[in-house]
Amino acid sequence: MPEEAVAVIGISCRLPQAPDPRAFWDLLRRGASGITAAPADRWDEGSTEGGHPAHGGFLDRIDTFDPAFFGIAPREAALMDPQQRLMLELAWECVEDAGVAPTALRGTRTGVFVGAIAADYATLLSQRGPDAITPHTVTGLNRGIIANRVSYSLGLHGPSLTVDAAQSSALVAVHMACESLRSGDSELAIVGGVNLILAPDSTLGLTRFGGLSPDGVSYTFDARANGYVRGEGGGAVVLKPLAAALADGDHVYCVIRGSAVNNDGATDGLTVPSPAAQEALLRRAYERAGVDPAEVQYVELHGTGTRVGDPIEAAALGAALGTARPAGSPLLVGSAKTNVGHLEGAAGIVGLLKAVLAVEHRELPASLNFETPNPDIDFDGLNLSVNTALGPWPEGTRRAGVSSFGMGGTNCHVVLEEAPVRESGPVVRVPAPWQLSARTEAALRGQARRLKQSVADRPGLEPADVAFSLASGRSLFEHRSVVVETGDRADTLAALAAIAEGRPHPDVVSGRADGGKLAFLFTGQGSQRVGMGRELYANHPEFAAAYDEVLAHFDPALRDIINTNPDNALHRTEHTQPALFALETALYRTLQ
Structure with missing residues (x-):
């Protein structure tokens, strides 16, 4: 019997050249790459193999964080692994994207599941010797705290754990979150993955292991496949039982129909994948999802671009899904690793986000760096085809799979489907106030600036929808401004610009709230008018x-x-x- 479906209702990400989901989707649609040389301030040029700085997908800034926003003292924040800081930000953003004020989750059975395997920050601090150890060192460096810190900050009472299953960690976290929702241990789940490349030691280790591409390019399923390219950043999603999401009127990006996890067991080597285990995983995932493998149009590959891994993944995928499809209608495949690199412990959430966005937008972006098919992959016999150009999603109910495999043999696959069609009611175009709030005046101006840009970029936004989201899906802080929205787009943008610049404006009311209880005043005689209400x-x-x-x-x-x-x-x-x-x-x- 198919598993209970789970809805994806909120997303966030911080990826190379893509600081948010909209930018990530734009990067994917353009067929662009976020791979660059390592930032000059990360490590000395001679600290990596061959004396050359490593290439990879890097974030612009990893040292910026507002500890006061999360109630953290600056001294403690300095000892926190930046992966903890990044996960706090991603969790807050994806909850807001789900239309929920993060502070409204306090006391709920909201679970937190995070995939993370890197310990670069601990490596850096250990090099400073015993004098660098403080009362905050243990909590700052323990990987379990990456998830626990989110639960503590938001006051959440659901399960809270950091998953380390090697490179499949983040997608395994998604699987575990779905199981927690189905069992009732969680009523809502925040699921993410983070990975930061901070110390040269980890890159050097992977180079000597033989996993990295020497020319800094991921050639997934291509004849030139010679290893993967490292990437950093993270992503997060908010999950909720589909029935509850529909009842609550949530926006559903797509639906998780089912998932499965297994391990390769004994193979020719600890890190050598098993095609039989991967095929069994895929068959189990689609059985649990109640989805015919022939009806899947696209699979987001693990797709590391390695000589051993790519042919094995292709063989399993073709046996379980490709050959189930009609001849001449191959299963389309691709990998986000060709765009932003391999985020290792967070790779699964990146693949999931790409598939979620593709299902939502009804388009399939290109997988990069594919020119000559890998001769060890029988594409025709396996009925597989690498998607090399942006195009519309194939006809039929949109269904996709996402794979993620760990170097120690832990495999995970998740089955996605488009959101159910819902009847939409009449659009009510009533001017409504737009409220913004922040902990500081500078942050309030920044919010107004970002909102102005978002509104300018999206002319189809309904003002009432924006007002609703700002009122119901954002936590309230001390510094506040309200735009009295008149229905005139130019007036609204001018009012937001005034807030951003700290100027007064006739359509803006600003001030500071110092607490107190809500009161209602009923008007007295003299305010009556004909037709009121x-x-x-x-x-x-x-x-x-x-x-x-x-x-x-x-x-x-x-x-x-x-x-x-x-x-x-x-x-x-x-x-x-x-x-x-x-x-x-x-x-x-x-x-x-």
């Missing part, structure tokens, strides 16, 4: 229901008096007072 009644069912309930307690003629004011009756006290009471009560219940 008419537009709200027509557009908001909650208002209409409450309005009708209150008016039912008064003279039936009151409704007509409010709407038409015969003989100036609305302005007589015996009508004014109940009319205003009905309006204000309905407004209050609508706000509730």
Whole structure:
């Protein structure tokens, strides 16, 4: 029987040349590469093999962090592995993307599952000797704390663990999160993976192991395959049972139908993959998902571009999925590692994000660096084809698989499907306030700047949708500004620009909130007007229901008096007072 489906409702990432999901999708669509020479400030030129700086996918900045935002003292933050800092930021961003205020999760059974295997920061600190050890060293360097720090910061009571299954860690974390949601241990799950390249020792070790491409290019499934290229960064998703996501009206990027995990067991060597184990994994994943392998149009490969690994992955994929498809309709495959490098412990979440975005946007980006097919892969016999150009998703229900394999033989595969089609209600175009908040004035200006750019880049945004997301999906902090949205796009952009520049604007109210309880003031006599509440009644069912309930307690003629004011009756006290009471009560219940 198929497993209970899980919805992906929030995403975030920080990847080479792609600081967020929109930028990542743009990078993929353009067929661009984020691979560069290592930043000059990472390590000395002579510290890597051959005296040359390593190539890879690197983040622009890894030393910037706002500890006060997360309630962390600067001294403790300095001893924290930057992977902890990055995961905190990714968790916050993906929860906001899910339309949930992060502070609203406090006390809930929200689980945190993170894939991470690197310990470069510990290597760097150990080189400073015993004097560098402080009371924060243990918590700062323990990999388990990468997940636990998120749970602590947000006050989450679900399972919290860092997964180390080598290079398959992040996708195994996704599998474990889905199982936790199905068992009820978690009601929501934040799942991610992080990987930072901080010390030359780790790159040197992988070079001598023989895993890295000497020319700094990933040739996945190509005849030139000679090793992988390292990448750093991270990504995160928010998962929720599909039934709950649909009931709550969440935006669903796509659906996880099922997944499976196994191990190669005894092979010709500890790091030599098993085609039989990989094939068994794939068959198990699609059996659990209740999906016919012939109906899968695309698989995001593990795809490291190694001489041994690529042919084995292709053989298993062809046996389980490719040959199940009609001849002449090959299974399309590709790898994000050709764009941003191999993020090792976080690689699985990168592959998942690429597949999620492709399903969401109904397009398949190109896999790079493929020119001559690997002669050890029988593409025709296995019915496989590397997707080498951006194109529309093939016809049919959009389904994809994502694979991730660890060097010690732990394999994971996840089955994705497009989100179910939902009936959309009428669009209500009512001007609504846009609220922004931050812990500092500088951060508030930064938020306004980013929101202005986002709105300018997306002309199709509905102002009411933006207002709703800002009000319900963002945590409130002390420094606040509200844009009184008038419906004029140019006015709104000008108001956001004023906040960003610290200038006053007639459509902006700014201030600082110092706590206190919420209070409602019902207006008194003199504020009545003919037809008051008419537009709200027509557009908001909650208002209409409450309005009708209150008016039912008064003279039936009151409704007509409010709407038409015969003989100036609305302005007589015996009508004014109940009319205003009905309006204000309905407004209050609508706000509730």
